[in-house]
Amino acid sequence: MAEHKHGEMDIEVQEKTYEGFINFTKWSVVAIIAILIFMALVNA
Template identity: 85%
Template sequence: MAEHKHGEMDISVQEKTYDGFINFTKWSVIVILAILVFMAIFTS
């Protein structure tokens, strides 16, 4: 079995995936809140 050395693995793909997930989540929450505010203001 190969020797494992901490910190040698290339994690750039995982970092991009995580950044994309966080960005998607942030914008989803913003859109949902905007829809709720719109509904609260303009519905009777």
């Protein structure tokens, strides 16, 4: 079995996936907050 050496693995794909997840989450939260504000203003 190959010996594991910390820090040698190429993680570029994982970093891009994580960045995409963070951006998706951020914009989802913004959209949800905007929808809730709109609903509060319409029903008030």
